[in-house]
Each structure stands twice: as structure tokens, then as C-alpha cells.
Amino acid sequence: MSIDKSWTTNPYRNHPEFQAGLKAFIEKFKSHLDSNGKIRCACEKCDNRYFKYPTAVERHIFINGFSKAYKIWIYHGESFIPPVVLPSNEMVDLIDDVMWESRENDTNLDEGTSNTRGSGVDDDFAQLLEEMETQLYTGCIFSSLEFLAKLMHIKVNNKWTNSSFDQLLELLQLAFPKGNKVPLSLYLAKKKLKSIGLGYESIHVCKNDCCLFWKEHDSLQVCPVCKESRWIDKNTKGKKVPHKVLWYFPVTPRLRRLYCSRHTAKNMIWHSTRRSEDGVMIHHVDREHWQDFDKKNIPRLLE
Template sequence: MPIDKSWTSLRKRNCDAYWNGLQAFLRMAKEHVDCDGRILCPCVRCLNVKLQTIDTVEAHVFDKGFQQSYQKWVYHGEVEASVANEVVEENEDVDEMVDVVDDFILPTNAEEADGVSGSRMGQYYDELFDEIEAELYPGCDWISSLKFLAKLMHLKVRGKWPNNSFDELLKLLKFAFPKDNKIPPTHYEAKKKLSKLGLGYQSIHVCKYDCSLFYNEHASKDSCHVCGSSRWVNEKKKGKKVPHKVMRYFPLTPRLKRMYSSRHTANDMLWHHTGRSIEDGVMRHPVDGSARKDFDATHPDFAKDPRNVRLGLAADGFNPFGNMSLSYSMWPLKQLWINGVDTRDGTRNELFKMRAALLWTINDFPARSSLSGWSGQGYKACPTCNEDTTSIRVIGKTSYVGHMRFLRSNHKYRRDKEFDGKVEKRNPPQQFTCQQVLDQVNALPLQVSGKHDRFKGVKRKRGGGEKARFLSIFERSEVARWFLF
């Protein structure tokens, strides 16, 4: 039976139709509360971001209104149409996890693999199939241990189960099921099994002042190579030590390879080349934009293979750690751009060299500062005007003026003295090239990054004539290069 959602668009929320619709929604949502009895609040203020109690959600939706863009109530019990209408025919002799492994593994034939060791990949292939063929417990021939684990982890993600609660569930299942079962005892062990399919992440320890990573040649160090602070909460503790901070890094390259390796998603990766409708003058996809076309014209060797990937970086809140004045780089696109990686095309069953480029960034102005290396505050903060930025101090705030200089030389507003009593005779600011801006950024003096004790009580200079502040080599030389070019 379809769910009545017409009440969500009613302007008069004190009517019976709105109240009855809200109560029906809450009855459905009550079946999907978390361990604290809360659900995501779909009011126009919380926007399905904040968890609230049922009573609070009722008050919010009644007082503020229901989020109109929330059409499919997937967070509150409504099953997606593709899932609800899907008819699955179970086959006792075939495990669907076989397709997952088959899509993930590279060809074992040496000629097809183009230099990839067939014996090495074959051994890895056999290990994964051993996991598939392993019974959940002796005598269980209707579901494998890997399939059971994958479905259980999927439920954890959809239900937003806390890790400690999931650990308790695994312990109960391991105790309740017949002996010699293959259920992992902890969430950690479950993730290790699934990481073989490219679904894991890498944990990297971080200095407690955010100034460096314990990575590569610094991975075995017990103290930060920048500020000397201890890596551990209690460095004198015997046995396993606890780090101050841990960064979870989800490698980009395996996920891009996985999308091409699976025949279910490989076609979608090429939709921009084979499936889109071409209509002159209408932008229906980023491929129709001038940025994409200019990039392809500048790098024809990259553009000739439509399987190469153009990426967009959503950078709001992005804050890379550490002073990366090192011989290696944490930036994964360098390998993807320069050399590429061997990737299996699931539709053609062949290997190709996949490359990737960062073509767009999606960010607000402060995040743009972190990416480009150009300060977003101070007297010279305008990225367009650069050194010719015109700014004044107004009641303790920096105000940017001089906009009339962008007008044509004979424009009447240039002679208007109502703003500051002056006639604007200056030319527009100088246009700097990308290379000139990058040279400015690279010429900045090194600054110690992070939240160190030495900065407590010290008032650091902000703005002034600085072009950028407290930037690491990583931000300046790596991200700025990709952002500007």
C-alpha cells in the first residue's frame, strides 16, 4: 500500500490531516529507532542530520514543518522501490558471493593479465573461494560464512548499530550457534575478513597536535618528528599502547578499481561516453562543461581513453594533517595521474591502465584557502585581486572596497563620490597566471602546523600583508598544484 505523503506539503499544520499524517509517520518510524530510542529528525531545521527522540521529532515537524526534499523515507522504514519490487530466486547450489569475488579478482591468465603474476592472483583467488565455500557451521549448507557476514554487516550499516553493541551481538551469535561456527568474535575481526574484498580502510596514527602523521618512515616512531610530543596516551604502559589520535584513511585507488572490476558498475563508469544524450547548448553532465572540455584539449593523451576518471573533491571541512616536507607524498592522485594503475574492465574482461585527475573542487571560501594555499582573511585575501586587493578597516573588521575599478573606464559610476568621496581612476587588478600564483605560494616561509602548547597564550598575527598563513608543504605544493592547474 502506498504511503500517504500529501500532508507534508500542507501549509496549515494545525489541521487534522497534517496531525494524522504525522502520527502515521511516527508509528512507522518507531520501528527503526536506535539503541537510545532516537531517529533522524526530518524537520526543516534538523534536515535528517540530527538524532532526536520521538517526542522531539513530533514537536519539530509540527512546529517547523517537514523537509520537502525528503521524498523517500529510507531513514524511517520505507523500503526503496528497487528493493521492494525485487524478486530473488534462491538457488541452493549458487552463492551470490561468488559473483562478488569473481568481479573483484584480476584474470589469472598470464597473457590476459599483461604481466600480473597468475600464480599470485590464483592463490589469492583460491583463498577467497575457501571463505565462500566454508560452512557457517558444520552441516549448514544453505548459507556460507562469508555471505552471512556480508549480510550481517549490511544490517549493521543500515541500522546504524554502535560497534560495542555489534560486538555483543557477535558474542551472542557465536555462543548460540553450533560449535565450530565461523562467526567472527568481534567487529574488528569481521572487518578484517571483508577487507580482502577491498572494503577495508587504513588506520594511521596522528600527533595529538595534528602536526604530523606516523606514516611510512615515521610509522615506527614513538614521538612526533615535528614537535617531539609522545605518540601514546601512556607511553610507559606495557603491552598494547593507545595512540592519542587515529585517522581512518579510505584508499581511493582500490575503490575506483572495484567500480571497474564489477560488471554491475563498469557500464555506469562509462555512461558519460556511451549513454548520455548529446544536445548542443544544454549542460546535462559535467562532461558538457567548459572545464572538462578545456582539460581534454590540454591533455589529449588522458582524454583518448574514456575510462580515465575525472574527480571532484568535496572539500568543505577538509584539513590535511601534518608538515609533509618529505620525499613521499600522501596525495593519491600523483600515482593515478602520472603512472596509472592496472585495472580490470569487467565488461570487456581486459586490463587497462586507469588514470585519474582532480578536475573540480566543491568547497566554501575557508575550505578553498586550505586547498589553494591562499588565505581567506586579511587585507590581501581576495584571490582575484591578489596583491592589488583594496581593503580598509571598519569598526574592527576588514572591509573590501574598490569594486568600481572593474567597470569600464567611461562608466558613470566611476565618477560617483557618494561612497568614499573619490573618483575611481584605477585600472582593473593585474591578472596573474596560475604559475605566478603557485610561485607565490611556494615562496611562503615554512610554518609549524598544528595545535601546539607553545602557541597557548600567544597572539598570532592574522591577515596583514600575508598571502597565506600556517600552511604545510603538503597543502602548498601538492593540493595547490592540483587546484591551480
């Protein structure tokens, strides 16, 4: 059920709308009192940092106003995760765009010959769509692919270590009902996301940032500049761990994806389709220098 929050932005606190909304807020969330009979104060000054009695909270909000930063009332019973309707059309569109791009690449590479990949692209497409339409477990609001994308997003935002993420996946496997679609490891999770264009390359970096152990330096064991070892422990008998790792997101496939996706292509070609037609400059693209650059370089790029 949606919660009416319109009253919180009313600047006139004597207004009947604000006062009615405030009283409803206090009454509704009295069920979230702590053991001392207090709730978090959502006024602009306290911003949920302090617990107070409901009457004090009502007084604070009336005097200081409602916290502008408090959009989702998670401290007063509102769910942080909004309901999701399956399937997500945007995710399906993304998968469709990826598969279309793959088919186009196959056509360009094998033009005039039979496709050496056979029906592999179609098989991948069918598998991804199945993942998109399959619930993580029976009754779950997320599909397995959607859950994985959200989980990896949280991992990156909060800088979780790979080992902690693997441990979380193991816990989720045990906590969720049997037959769930939680990936067994980070490796399998990244492999699946890479199939929809969300992968990256790991490149080792010198501990002093002198160089990348990449291309002509890929096989080096020490930095060619400062002579520091590439590894934290070069004598380890197990898998060697580099001092630093750079996550490289290749530019070319991402630019190609931006032009292929129906969600972003219109913005990528804006400079060509939205130029001024009445001689009035509305953007730098309408300047003589920009147009002169296009005349000189676009024909060469199209050759």
C-alpha cells in the first residue's frame, strides 16, 4: 500500500494538510516503538539519529520540518526494496539488444559464408530469456538474472571482497528454498553477467603505479621502471596475488552497445538528428568549427 508523503514538502506547517499528515505519521508508526517507548525522530534536525517519544517527535517535526533526505521510511516500517513485476521489460530489451548485436557481428565476420557458430547465439538468447523469466525461487519477486545484477551492483558499490561475496552466496544457498537459482560462486556470477555485456578485464598494476602488466608487459614479473615485483609474495607455492589490479571496461564494445540499444541509441545520434534548422545556434554542434570538422572527417571514417 502506498504511503502519502506529499505533506512532508509543504512549507506551511500550520496548513491543515501538514498537520493532518504529521498526526497520521505519528499514529501509524507508533507500532515501531523501541523497548523504551521511543521512535526515531524524522525531523530535519535529528534526521533519524535520535530516538524520542512520539509527542516529542511530533513537536520536532512541526518546529524543524520533515527531513528532506528521508525519502524511504525504512526506520518506520516501509520496505527498502520496491515491488518488482516480472518480467522486467528493460532487462528483456537489454538481452535482446545484446543478442541482436552478436548476430550482427557474426554476419559481418562471416559475410558470404555460413555462420561458424551455428545456432550458438540463439541458444544463448534462449537461455538468457529463460533466466530472465525464471523466479529466483518459487514466490520470489526477482528473476534469477535480475537478482544477480542487483547483488553484483551492491558488491561493487560497497567494495566487498571476492571471498566475502562467495561466503554470502553460500549462505543464500542455504537460506533460500531448495532449487533456488543463486549462483554457486563469484566466478559463475561474473561469467553469466559477461554474457550480457557486463564483463570486464583484470589488468595487474605495478605497486607504485609505474606501468600496467599488459600487452608487451603481460609476461613480466617485475616492473620495468622501478623493478618492484608484480606479486605480493613472489615465492608463494600457491596462486600468486598481484599488488594491484585494474578493472578495465573495454571502450569499443560499450560504445557499440550504446549505439545498438534502443534505450540509448537516440542519445548517441543526437548531434546528427537534433541540429538547428532555422540558423539559430542551440548547441556547439551548430557552430561552424564543428560542422567543418564533420565535413573533413566523417567521409574519411565512412570509407
